[in-house]
Amino acid sequence: MKNTESVFREAEFNLWAQRAKLELGELYMISHYLDPQKSTLEAGAGGGRILLAMQAMGFSQLNGFDFLPEFIEVARQRDQQGKINYQVQDGRNLNYPSNSFEQLIYLQQLVSLISEKTDRQKMVTEAFRVLKPGGLIIVNVLCMRSRQGLYSLLLFWLKCLRIILNKNLSIQNQPWLRLKGKPNFKALLDLGPYIYWFTENEAVELFKSAGFVIEALGSDAQIKNKGLFTALSVPQNEPFTGSLYLVCRKPY
Template identity: 40%
Template structure:
C-alpha cells in the first residue's frame, strides 16, 4: 500500500506509487472518453488535452486520426514519460499549470479537460482561474469538454452517505471548518487509502451539478451539452440544466461548452 503519511498536496501525491499508476497506463480510451471525443471533436482541428499524465488519452487520439495535438501537465516527470513514449514526436507536450497557462489567447480550437483535472485543484480561486484560462486559450467558436467529480452522485450511495456522515462528525469533533465537498482520495495506485478514514490530505473537490453549471457559465462559456456517466451510457446528453435535474445523475459530471 502507498505510504501517504507525508502527502499534503495533490502534486506531492505524484511522487508516490500513484505516479507509476498514471504514468505507464497503456490501455486505450475509456468508453466515456471515446464518446466525447468521437461525438463532439473534429480530428482536423488544433486540440489541447489538460492534465495528460503519461499521455494515454492524447496518444490514443492520434491513433484514431487526430493530427494537431498538444497536451500539458504540471508534473514535469509525467511530461518526460509522455515525451519518451511519443516515438514519432507527433504530439507537442509541455509542463504547465491549468490555473495560469503559457498558451496564447485563442490558440486552440478544441480543449479536453477529462480525468477530472479541475477537481484536483485545491482551492476555489484556483479552480475558477482554470476555467477562465481555458476560456482565454480557446478560439472563438471552439469546443471545450470538462469532466468533474460529482458530489450529488456520491451522496446517493448508501456506503458514501455513511462515510460523509462520519467525516462531518470527525471534522466537527476536530473543529475543522472544511466543506464536505472536499474529500480525501479513497484509493492510491488502485489500493484503498486507509488515511482517508483519518481525513488526511490531499483533498479532491466534488462539485454539485448546479454549482458546476453556474461556475462554468460565469467563466463565459456557453454550455451546449451536459450530463453524467448515466447519460453517456445512454449515448444522449442533455441540453439544459432543468431537464438534467429531473434525470438520473450517476458517476462523473460532463459539460460540453463553446466560446
C-alpha cells in the same frame, strides 16, 4: 502527502504514466464532440494516454501539458511519431497565447483535483483564454449527485470528525479514497490533500462565469444510454452515475 502534486509524484505516478486506451466516457466525448482536423490541447495529460489514443484515431494537431515534468518526459517518450507537442505547465497559469487552440480536453476530473475555489476559477479562466472563439471544451468533474449509498455513511463520519476537530472545511472537499489503486484507509482520518466534489449547479456556474456557454451535460449513465442533455441540469428522475460531463463553447 501534502498536495495534489505529491499525490501524483509519489502515489499515482506509475498508474497514470503507463496507462493506455480510452475509457468509454472519454471515447464518447472525443468522438461525438471533437474534430480530428482541429487543433487540440489536453490539460493534465499525464503519460499521454488520451492524446496517443487520439493520434491513433486520426487527430493530428495534438498538444498537451502537465505540471509534473516527470509525466511530460514519459509522454514524449511514448509518442513514437514525435508529433504531439508536450509542455510542462500548470493549468492555473498557462504560458500559451490567448486564442491558441480550437478544442480543449479537461477530462479525468482535472478541475476536481484543485481543492481551492480560487484556483479552480483560475484554471477555468485560463482554459477560456487559450481557447479560440467558437471553440469547444470537453470536461468532466466529480459530482455530489453520484455520492449516494455507502458514501453517505462516509460523509456523515467526515462531517462528525470535522465538528469534533473544529475543522472548517466543506464536505465537498473529500480525501482521496483510493491511492495506488488500493483503498486509502487514511481517508477515514480525514487526511488531505482533498479533491472537490461539485454540485451540478456549481459546475455549470463555474464555466458560465468564465464566459462559456454550456451546450450539453450528463453523467456516465446518460453516456451509456441516450447521450448528454442539452439542458443545464440532468432531470431529477434520470439515473446519475460516475462523473458529470460538460460540453461548453467559447462564444464568438
